Amino acid sequence: MMSVRKKILVIDDEAVIRDLLTKVLERANYEVMVARDGLSGVEMAASEKPDLVITDGLLPKLHGFLACKAIKRMNPAPKVILLTGIYTKFTYKWEAKREYGADDLLTKPFKPADLLACVETHLAELPLVASVDQLSPVRPLLASELHRPGDSARPAGYSASWKPRVSP
Secondary structure, eight states: OOOOOOEEEEEOSOHHHHHHHHHHHHHTTOEEEEESSHHHHHHHHHHHOOSEEEEESSOSSSOHHHHHHHHHTSSSOOEEEEEESSOOSHHHHHHHHHHHOOSEEEESSOOHHHHHHHHHHHHHTSOOOOOGGGOOOOOOOOHHHHSOTTOOSSOTTOOTTOOOOOOO
């Protein structure tokens, strides 16, 4: 059975940090891609569809918080961890999550074990996707399997313009 490695995009303008993160993540068996600025990071996230993005908070070309916000608007949106040495107050963590959609905010310096624990926590929240060799053959459903006797063909209140009701 083939397992699929999770893809992580690292966005940081400092080569030392990019190299450190790459080594830590690759040793933990993740596939790692890197970008050097916020703009190329957003573009890479859109084209490569990583499972998780780790981005510096202060980046050239597009601020890390704005890159995070742009990435979180993608469909499907990857998990995003902001990594920063400047924005260290608790209020920044709250703001990063509430205003920019970050899943977490870690401060530099960090311990590799803490980074991996955070990554694993957020990747564990992703839905499981079966690899091709794990899928069973698909057969068409029989008409008798679509509706049980006594079930109405349409849900109550169904119409061509039906929209779910939102409770206040």
